Each structure stands twice: as C-alpha cells, then as structure tokens.
Amino acid sequence: xxxxxxxxxxxFLSVGCSTAAxxxxxxxxxxxxxxxxxxxxxxxxxAAKALEAAKHEVAWARALLxxxxxxxxxxxxxxxxxxxxxxxxLVRAHEARRAAQQAATQGxxxxxx
Amino acid sequence: MSQRSxxxxxxxxxxxxxxxxxxxxxxxxxxxxxxxxxxxxxxxETPAELDEARRSLTRAERSYVVEGDTPKTRDRAYIATxxxxxxxxxxxxxxxxxxxxxxxxxxxxxxxxxxxAENAANASRLATEQELRAEAERRAAMAITALAxxxxxxxxxxxxxxxxxxxxxxxxxKSELLPSATSRLTQVAEALVAAxxxxxxxxxxxxxxxxxxxxxxxxxxxxxxxxxxxxVAHGVPAERIEARGLGESQPxxxxxxxxxxxxxxxxxxxxxxxx
Numbered sequence: 266x267x268x269x270x271x272x273x274x275x276x277f278l279s280v281g282c283s284t285a286a287x288x289x290x291x292x293x294x295x296x297x298x299x300x301x302x303x304x305x306x307x308x309x310x311x312a313a314k315a316l317e318a319a320k321h322e323v324a325w326a327r328a329l330l331x332x333x334x335x336x337x338x339x340x341x342x343x344x345x346x347x348x349x350x351x352x353x354x355l356v357r358a359h360e361a362r363r364a365a366q367q368a369a370t371q372g373x374x375x376x377x378x
Numbered sequence: 379m380s381q382r383s384x385x386x387x388x389x390x391x392x393x394x395x396x397x398x399x400x401x402x403x404x405x406x407x408x409x410x411x412x413x414x415x416x417x418x419x420x421x422x423e424t425p426a427e428l429d430e431a432r433r434s435l436t437r438a439e440r441s442y443v444v445e446g447d448t449p450k451t452r453d454r455a456y457i458a459t460x461x462x463x464x465x466x467x468x469x470x471x472x473x474x475x476x477x478x479x480x481x482x483x484x485x486x487x488x489x490x491x492x493x494x495a496e497n498a499a500n501a502s503r504l505a506t507e508q509e510l511r512a513e514a515e516r517r518a519a520m521a522i523t524a525l526a527x528x529x530x531x532x533x534x535x536x537x538x539x540x541x542x543x544x545x546x547x548x549x550x551x552k553s554e555l556l557p558s559a560t561s562r563l564t565q566v567a568e569a570l571v572a573a574x575x576x577x578x579x580x581x582x583x584x585x586x587x588x589x590x591x592x593x594x595x596x597x598x599x600x601x602x603x604x605x606x607x608x609x610v611a612h613g614v615p616a617e618r619i620e621a622r623g624l625g626e627s628q629p630x631x632x633x634x635x636x637x638x639x640x641x642x643x644x645x646x647x648x649x650x651x652x653x
Contacts, residue, residue, distance in 0.1 A: 340449075340453035371481075
C-alpha cells in the first residue's frame with residue numbers, strides 16, 4: 266500500500282512538471298501568425314481562413330493560460346501554430362501558382378520566330 | 379499493484395474506449411493523412427512533412443486509445459489534419475514552382491532556337507550577297523574588258539573613264555547620234571548594265587575650241603544628253619546616270635592641230651564605284 270502511494274505521488278509530480286505554462290509554444294505560434302499576416306495571408310481566401318483560425322486559437326490559448334489550464338493551452342498553441350503554418354504555405358502556393366500561370370501566359374504570348 | 383487491481387483498471391478502460399464513437403476530428407485526420415500519403419507529389423516533394431503528419435496522427439490515435447474522445451484527443455487530431463494538409467499544400471507549391479521554372483526554361487530554349495535560326499538565315503543571306511557581289515564584280519570586270527576593245531579605258535580617282543571619240547558619234551556641229559554610233563554605244567550600254575548594281579555613271583561631253591565657248595558648251599551638253607538618252611533607252615537605269623556638258627574646257631590635246639582638236643571632241647563616261 267505504501268509503495269502504491271509513493272508511485273501515485275511520483276505520477277502527480279511528473280504531471281505537474283509536464284504541464285508547465287507553455288509560454289514558448291504560445292510565443293512561437295504568435296510569431297507564426299505575424300509571419301502569415303506579413304506575407305499577406307489575409308488577402309488569399311484559403312489562407313485567410315487558416316489565419317483567422319490561428320488567431321482565434323492564440324486568443325483561446327491565452328485564456329487557457331490565464332486559467333492555468335496549461336496542458337490544453339499548449340495543445341491550443343500547437344493548433345494555432347499548425348494553422349499559421351498552413352496559412353503561410355497557402356500564401357506561398359498561391360504565389361507559386363500565379364507565377365506558373367504568368368510564365369505559361371508569357372510563353373504563349375511570346376512572338377513566334 | 380495487485381493482479382486484481384490491473385483487471386479492474388482494464389475492465390474500466392476497454393469498454394470505455396470501445397463504447398464511444400470515434401470523434402469526427404480523428405476521422406478527418408485519418409482521411410487527410412490517407413489522402414496525403416496516397417498523393418505521389420506529396421510523397422516525392424514533402425516526405426518530411428508527410429512523416430510529421432504521420433507522427434501527429436499517431437499521437438492522436440494514442441490519445442484516443444488512452445483517453446477516449448476528449449478535448450486533448452480532438453486537439454491532437456485537429457493538429458494531425460493540419461499537418462497532412464500542410465504537406466499537400468507545400469507539395470503543390472513545389473509543383474507550381476517547378477512548372478514555372480520549366481516554362482521559363484522552355485521559353486529560353488525557344489528564344490535560343492529562334493536566335494540560332496536568325497543567325498543561320500543571316501549567314502545564308504550574307505553568303506548569297508557575297509556570291510552575287512562576286513558575280514557582279516566579275517561581270518563588271520568583263521564589261522570593262524569588252525569596253526576596252528571599242529574605246530579608251532583608264533582608271534582615275536573618280537572612277538573608270540571610258541572615252542569615245544566625238545567624230546565617231548556625231549557629225550560636225552551636230553548633237554544627233556550617227557547611225558554608226560549605235561553599235562558602239564549599244565556595247566557600252568551592255569557594259570554599264572552589267573556593271574556593279576551600286577555603280578553610278580556620268581556622261582561628260584567635250585568640244586574643241588573652235589566656235590564660241592557658249593555654243594560649245596551648249597553643244598557638248600546636248601551631245602552628252604543624247605548619249606545618256608541612248609544608254610537609258612538601252613537598259614541603263616535613268617536614276618543612275620547623269621549628263622553634263624563641259625564645252626571646250628579640259629582639253630586633252632592641243633587645239634592648234636586637227637588631230638589635237640579631234641581628240642578634244644569627245645564623250646567621256648565615268649563609271650563611279652558604289653560609295
């Protein structure tokens with residue numbers, strides 16, 4: 266019985282350590298959101314949706330942090346990070362698609378020698 | 379922990395996991411990963427991102443097995459979905475970048491081919507021009523050689539000068555060509571037509587010093603014009619030939635003797651090379 270109590274105490278301590286305030290994860294997601302905004306994600310419809318989701322999740326993560334729900338806050342920050350990363354990728358894909366179309370159009374419009 | 383305790387925990391966990399319906403987020407995550415994994419472009423262009431998506435899905439699955447349908451499981455599933463989407467979007471972007479690069483390369487290749495074709499055409503044109511030029515020069519040289527048989531030919535700074543005796547072409551004091559001049563002038567016309575296409579011609583009429591200078595100038599001009607008209611009528615382009623009368627100026631011999639005066643009565647045709 267004593268051994269069981271010691272084990273349980275160890276488990277509780279471990280859980281306490283792993284649920285430290287996820288400040289780094291939150292800051293990282295905030296940086297990613299800023300990057301997405303800077304790249305013009307708001308102007309690309311698909312990316313704008315992901316950016317909005319990321320912003321919403323950052324706000325949610327902040328609220329969870331205030332309420333000391335660190336584990337959920339960390340997951341929310343990770344969600345924000347993944348949405349912001351997707352927004353950035355969508356902006357780049359949009360730009361790449363436009364460049365490819367432009368290149369194809371220029372090729373078609375080039376005078377026939 | 380006793381065996382009885384373990385059995386009790388398992389009895390509590392297993393029905394809990396099986397009884398609950400799989401959360402929608404996890405279904406979506408599985409479908410997204412399957413789609414990404416089945417996409418050849420994603421497998422080829424973004425293998426690291428695809429692997430990250432797989433790990434995220436594994437975390438979500440583990441969370442579901444351990445905890446069931448909890449916010450944590452749903453968050454992990456949501457993240458796994460986004461990772462799979464990210465891998466596919468990045469692969470698409472890589473494809474587009476490659477497409478743009480290929481279009482650029484293709485355009486550059488076409489431009490190079492066009493330039494090479496133009497260079498080849500220019501070289502061919504140049505070779506043809508050189509051939510034509512050589513042929514024209516050869517014909518001109520032959521024409522001059524032919525002229526030398528019927529008239530005096532000399533080279534001066536102003537060009538090749540062909541001198542025809544006035545007495546062969548005109549009666550005394552007249553500017554109408556004699557019938558006997560026709561044959562000789564026809565040969566001259568043929569030579570001029572065969573000359574370099576860029577060459578120009580000047581017909582100059584001269585007299586001796588008998589008579590007034592004004593009369594002589596008018597006569598020489600009329601004679602030069604008569605020769606020019608004949609040559610134009612026989613194929614020499616009008617825009618390439620002009621006539622001028624210089625009267626008794628520039629004698630080539632003395633006017634004191636009959637022979638000298640005969641030499642001074644003359645028509646000179648100057649063949650000017652292209653400028």
